[in-house]
Amino acid sequence: xxxxxxxxxxxxxxxxxxxxxxxxxxxxxxxxxxxxxxxxxxxxxxxxxxxxxxxxxxxxxxxxxxxxxxxxxxxxxxxxxxxxxxxxxxxxxxxxxxxxxxxxxxxxxxxxxxxxxxxxxxxxxxxxxxxxxxxxxxxxxxxxxxxxxxxxxxxxxxxxxxxxxxxxxxxxxxxxxxxxxxxxxxxxxxxxxxxxxxxxxxxxxxxxxxxxxxxxxxxxxxxxxxxxxxxxxxxxxxxxxxxxxxxxxxxxxxxxxxxxxxxxxxxxxxxxxxxxxxxxxxx
Numbered sequence: 001x002x003x004x005x006x007x008x009x010x011x012x013x014x015x016x017x018x019x020x021x022x023x024x025x026x027x028x029x030x031x032x033x034x035x036x037x038x039x040x041x042x043x044x045x046x047x048x049x050x051x052x053x054x055x056x057x058x059x060x061x062x063x064x065x066x067x068x069x070x071x072x073x074x075x076x077x078x079x080x081x082x083x084x085x086x087x088x089x090x091x092x093x094x095x096x097x098x099x100x101x102x103x104x105x106x107x108x109x110x111x112x113x114x115x116x117x118x119x120x121x122x123x124x125x126x127x128x129x130x131x132x133x134x135x136x137x138x139x140x141x142x143x144x145x146x147x148x149x150x151x152x153x154x155x156x157x158x159x160x161x162x163x164x165x166x167x168x169x170x171x172x173x174x175x176x177x178x179x180x181x182x183x184x185x186x187x188x189x190x191x192x193x194x195x196x197x198x199x200x201x202x203x204x205x206x207x208x209x210x211x212x213x214x215x216x217x218x219x220x221x222x223x224x225x226x227x228x229x230x231x232x233x234x235x236x237x238x239x240x241x242x243x244x245x246x247x248x249x250x251x252x253x254x255x256x257x258x259x260x261x262x263x264x265x266x267x268x269x270x271x272x273x274x275x276x277x278x279x280x281x282x283x
Contacts, residue, residue, distance in 0.1 A: 002029050003068050010154040013147060044095075051113045052094045059087045075159040078140065086133035090117075093125025124190040131181050131242070137174035138210050139235035141167050145218065145228035164218035168210075171231060175210035178203040178242075185246060195249035202241045209234040 001008065001019045005026075008014035018024040037060050044053035063084045070077035094116040116122060144151060144160040145167070152161040160167040182199040185191045209231040216224040 002026060002033065003064070004071075007072075007154045007156070011147065011150045013150070044091075048095045049112065049116070050109050051116045052091050054113070055087055055091045055094065059084055059091075062087075071156050071158070073157060075157055075162060077157070078137070078159060081140075082133045082136040085136050086129040086131075089128040089132050090125045093122065093128060097121070097125070123188040124185065127181055127184045127188065127190070130184075131178070132239075134174040134177045134181060135235065135239055138171040138206060138231055139239075141171040142213060142228045142231035142235060145213075146225060160218075164224075168214040168216065168218040172207070172210040172214040175203075175207045178206065178238075182242065186249075189251045191246050191249040192251050192254070195245060198245050198249065199242050202238055202245070206231070206234045206238045 001017055004014075005017070005019040008017050009020045014020065019026065019029055037057070041053050041057045044056050062080065067077055067080045067084055070080055097116050117125075141160060144158060145164070148158070148161040148164065151158045159170065179200060182191075182203060183196050186193050186196050209227070213224070213227040213231045216227045218224050218228075
């Protein structure tokens with residue numbers, strides 16, 4: 001907001017931001033931003049692990065210093081912004097992945113980062129990051145369509161205003177990418193195999209809306225506006241539904257529930273049944 005307050009004032013989507021309205025001074029905003037960045041990075045470094053802290057700090061720099069100025073230079077800014085959106089779930093994976101590092105074998109920061117980011121166990125984190133990365137294109141490309149002329153008038157180089165037809169293709173392309181990403185989560189044992197079925201229903205809904213948006217051509221027609229709105233709302237519901245399904249289909253979750261129910265009902269585990277059968281045979 002510090003870098004773009006003059007341009008934010010030109011768009012209905014951003015003209016009520018506090019810096020535009022003069023509710024916060026630029027100096028106060030700068031102090032808050034630097035303090036929040038420093039304190040947040042410190043909390044992650046000492047309270048979680050250095051790898052998560054470095055990802056967070058790098059993401060702040062990527063957003064403010066690369067993505068933000070690129071918005072006025074080239075449409076590739078959307079891809080950089082999607083990386084920014086994909087890093088937080090990877091940070092969460094690294095934060096929860098401290099069990100990869102054993103206290104009995106101290107490691108350097110490079111060793112820790114390698115274990116958390118580049119070991120076979122990190123595949124789930126990268127797939128979650130890919131999910132957030134891909135999701136942002138149908139979401140933002142549909143959201144931006146009704147206000148594409150405002151982006152152009154404010155000097156932003158967005159695909160939706162420079163090439164509306166390509167904007168619809170990109171939205172459809174990344175909607176379809178959701179299918180292999182969700183299959184991948186099952187393949188690396190983050191979720192069970194039934195997640196492929198349930199997530200495909202939600203992915204299919206968003207892909208269908210993206211197809212309708214693509215078929216509209218993304219121009220000035222009423223159909224283009226209506227299909228953009230349909231894709232936007234599909235994307236709004238898509239992300240929480242897929243993530244809730246991923247939690248519900250967490251690998252091993254229902255096996256644990258099954259064993260708990262068996263225990264409450266007084267039935268022994270399968271492992272106990274096997275030992276009892278062996279003992280009876282020996283007798």
